[in-house]
Structure formats: structure tokens, C-alpha cells
Amino acid sequence: MPRNWPHHVNASAAHAIERLNSRIESRGPVVLPALLLCDFGHLAREVTNLQEAGAAGLHLDVMDGRFVPQLTYGLVVVDAVRRAATVPLEVHLMIEDADRSLADYARAGADIITVHVEALTNPRQTLESIAELGAKAHLAFNPGTPVDRIVPYLDCCDGVLAMSVEPGYGGQSFQPAVLSKLKALSDLRAEHGWRYRICIDGGISVDTIGPAAAAGAELIVAGSAVIRSTNYSHAISTLEQIAGEAA
Numbered sequence: 394m395p396r397n398w399p400h401h402v403n404a405s406a407a408h409a410i411e412r413l414n415s416r417i418e419s420r421g422p423v424v425l426p427a428l429l430l431c432d433f434g435h436l437a438r439e440v441t442n443l444q445e446a447g448a449a450g451l452h453l454d455v456m457d458g459r460f461v462p463q464l465t466y467g468l469v470v471v472d473a474v475r476r477a478a479t480v481p482l483e484v485h486l487m488i489e490d491a492d493r494s495l496a497d498y499a500r501a502g503a504d505i506i507t508v509h510v511e512a513l514t515n516p517r518q519t520l521e522s523i524a525e526l527g528a529k530a531h532l533a534f535n536p537g538t539p540v541d542r543i544v545p546y547l548d549c550c551d552g553v554l555a556m557s558v559e560p561g562y563g564g565q566s567f568q569p570a571v572l573s574k575l576k577a578l579s580d581l582r583a584e585h586g587w588r589y590r591i592c593i594d595g596g597i598s599v600d601t602i603g604p605a606a607a608a609g610a611e612l613i614v615a616g617s618a619v620i621r622s623t624n625y626s627h628a629i630s631t632l633e634q635i636a637g638e639a640a
Contacts, residue, residue, distance in 0.1 A: 412449065413449045413450055413480075413481060416449055417590075417611050417612075420633070420637055421606065421611075421633075421636055421637035421640040422602075422605075422606045422610055422611050422612070422613050422633065422636040422637065422640055423449045423450070423611070423612060423613070423633060424448070424449075424597075424602075424613050424614075424615050424619065424629050424632045424633050424636070425448070425449070425450045425451060425452040425483060425612055425613065425614050425615070426443050426448050426451060426452065426614075426615055426616070426619040426620060426625070426629070427451075427452040427453075427454060427594075427614050427615065427616040427619075427620070428440075428451060428452065428453055428454075428474065428620075429454045429465065429616055429620075430616055430617055430620040430621060431443075431620050433470075436470070436473055436474065436477065437473070437476075437477040440474055440477040440478050441477065442625055443619075443625055444478065444479065444480055445626075446624075446625035446626035446628075446629050447626055447629050447630060448480060448619075448625075448629060449480060449481075450480050450481040450482065450483060450504075450505075450612075451474065451478060451480060451481075451482050451483070452483045452485060452594070452614045453466075453470070453471055453474060453482060453483065453484050453485065453503075454485050454487065455467055455471070455484060455485060455486050455487060455488060455498075456487045456488065456560075456561055457487070457488035457489060459488070459489045460487050460488050460489045460509065460511075460512050460560075460561075461487045461560050461561025461562075462561050462562070463561045463562070468494075468497055468498065468501050471484055471498060471501040471502060471503060472501045472502060474502075475501060475502025476502075481504040481505065482502055482503055482504050482505070483503070483504070483505035483506075483507060483531070483612075483614075484498050484501075484503035484505065484506055484507065485507040485533065485554070485594070485614075486498070486506065486507060486508050486509070487509060487512075487560050487561060488512065489512055491508045491509075491512060491513065491519065492513075492514075492518075492519055492522065495519070495522055495523055495526060496526055498528075499523075499526035499527060499528050503528055504528060504529060505528060505529040505531055505551075505552065506523045506526075506528045506529070506530065506531065507531035507532070507533050507552070507554050507592075508520075508523070508530075508531070508532060508533065509532075509533045509534065509535070509560070510532055510533070510534050510538065510542060510543050510546070511534070511535055511538060516532060516543075516545075516546045517545070517546050517549055520532060520546060520549045520550060521549060524549070524551070529551040529552060530549065530550060530551050530552075531550065531551060531552035531553065531554055531589075531590075531592065532546055532547075532550045532552075532553055532554070533553075533554035533555075533556060533560075533594075534553075534554070534555065534556065535556050535559065535560060536556055536557065536558065536559060536568050536570065536571065540574050540577045540578065540581075544581065547578075547581060547582075547585070547587055547589060548585070548587060550587075550589040551588070551589055551590065552589050552590040552591070552592050552612065553578055553589050553590070553591060553592060554592040554593070554594055554612075554614075555571050555574050555575055555578070555591075555592065555593050555594075555610075556571070556593075556594055556595050557571040557593055557594065557595035557596050557597075557601075557605070558594075558595030558596050559595075560595075565595065565596055566596055567595065567596030567597070567598070567600075567601040568595075568596070569604070571593065571595075571605075572604055572605065572608040573608075575591060575593065575605065575608035575609045575610055576608045576609060578591050578609060579591060579608070579609030590611050590612050591609045591610050591611050591612070592610065592611065592612040592613070592614070593605050593610040593612075593613055593614065594614035595614070597613055597614065597615040597616075597618055597632070598615075598618045599618070599631060599632065599635060602615075602618075602632050602635050602636050602639075603635045603636065603638070603639035604639070605636070606635075606636035606637070606639040606640040607639040607640065610636075611640075613632070613636060615628075615629075615632060618632060619632070
């Protein structure tokens, strides 16, 4: 199994993490709803609704307006979600100088910290720092970045996040070229005995989640496909059923 989950999570979150791994092993890929489009005026209620709808974890997009054009939210929101949530939180840092913020996000309650290879000076050092803080270390890469760029760091990744849209822009279409990258990540993991989870983010819908799961995706971030639905539970269960049948 990968490295232990962080020591700072409460008992409920620890149980949720165990359930997350169990769900992947027994039922196949899981959907992590992205909170970017949720109703921030009623944030705690949104978190509760997503958890009650069956979300095994939540995905938070932190953007700094420099690495990506958008400016979203930071530590205050992550802390607020952590206080409302009992499921694991993945904090996706689409920011420059991520190393300066790792400890802060770990303290705020990030169970998974995802950083972009394109924004890092020393990816191995950053991933090792995340692990030392007690969080899962995930490495993301953009659609234009080849898999070869991240291969030197796969041995110290707990997860690899393949972007299927350009980070920082909403409403983009899924880029099918990512499917060959997912397959390559799956093949590399099997060949070398590595332990990372294979993740995908961007343009996920009922039409694209099946091919993504068939190519190897296990943690699947879904934004509008869940948050803009009229029924969170139905949206999550439908997406996970399609993914499970395709995996």
C-alpha cells in the first residue's frame, strides 16, 4: 500500500479514507466532486449535501492568477471545508512557488496535495516535502506536457493527475489525447511495481468518464457534471456506475 494517510485527520476522515481505498479496490473508480462551482454562500451545506450524496472525497482548486489566469480561493476556504467535511480533501495547487505553501495547506487539512510539474523547480524535493508533512503527494501535468516529463518522479508519487483540459479555464471540452497518457501511466505502474493512483481532471461527463476509466483512471474529478446537476446523488452514482463498468 502507499504511504500512510496523514496523522492530522479526524477519526471520521480516517474511516472515509479507508472506505475510499476499499471502494476503488472493490468497485472501481471513484468520483471526487470539485467545489469550484458550488454555492460558496452556503459552503458547509454544499459539503454536507455532497457527502450525503455519496462523495468519497472532495477536490479543491487553488489558483493564484499567475500559474493559471484564474484567481480562486486559498487557505481560509480549505480550512472551512475541512471543518465541515469528514471525507478526504484533495487540494489541487495550481500556483507558483508551491513549496512556500505546502505546510500551510497540510495544516489547513489537505489529505492530498497535488502540485504541477510545470510549476516546480525540483519536483522530487516538493513531493518528498509533502510526504514529510503527512499528506499524499500527487503530481499533476498539463495536456501539453508529455508523460516522459514526469517519469523520473513516479517512484515518489502517491498519485498522478493527468489534466484533460488546460488548467484555469472552465467549460472546456475533454481532450481525448489524455487517454493514451492514462494508459502509459497504467503500463508504467505495472512494469515498475509503483503504487501511485491514476487520476484525471477536466471535461468529465457521462460521455467521457467511461473512456477515462477504461484507460486506467481511478480518482476522477468531476465539476459541472455533479455541481450543476439537480441531484448530486444521482450524478455521482451514475458517473461511478459508468466508470466501474468500463474499468
